[in-house]
Amino acid sequence: DQQVKQNSPSLSVQEGRISILNCDYTNSMFDYFLWYKKYPAEGPTFLISISSIKDKNEDGRFTVFLNKSAKHLSLHIVPSQPGDSAVYFCAASYAYSGAGSYQLTFGKGTKLSVIP
């Protein structure tokens, strides 16, 4: 049973336009969410995160939005650049009682292609 779902395996966007990558989760205990970017032949690289006490976090061209009631988050990339072409993974974690949070549950990823 997938607790973190990325329903779009791929997305193509024109350079300069906005890329929107979506992620849904089912476990209401998740309280910290992360996005990772992965280039071929490399490991995933941390991109941006958001805590459940916020509904938006911004870092340069990247913004993550969290809608807790819908159990949905999205990553916006504006403007999109060809170098953004990669696989993007959504991940979620929650605090274990007395132990802190460390485990990440990943989605399957969305392959973004930014067309020049």
Place this chain on the structure above:
Amino acid sequence: DAMVIQNPRYQVTQFGKPVTLSCSQTLNHNVMYWYQQKSSQAPKLLFHYYDKDFNNEADTPDNFQSRRPNTSFCFLDIRSPGLGDAAMYLCATSRDKGIGKNIQYFGAGTRLSVL
């Protein structure tokens, strides 16, 4: 640059022949993780170490073992690889537990092929 290094990048083994994958880190992080990722799938956590404290996921097969002799190194041992164990194996580290401290930093992975 501080980083997570996995060796080898590509490993070919024979069905049933034990294989060891290695991971080292210069980040001095407390936690080290091993993930298995098959094509078009999410990375799946196999186990992790918090310092020397080993934590196995409930559904990790007994065929998979791990060792962490010191802070910097962690090994994944596959005792009798089957065809279904062919995958990308990712090592990751995080500074600690807790919100904001569990951002994980990944190595480039080892792609394992089983013949």
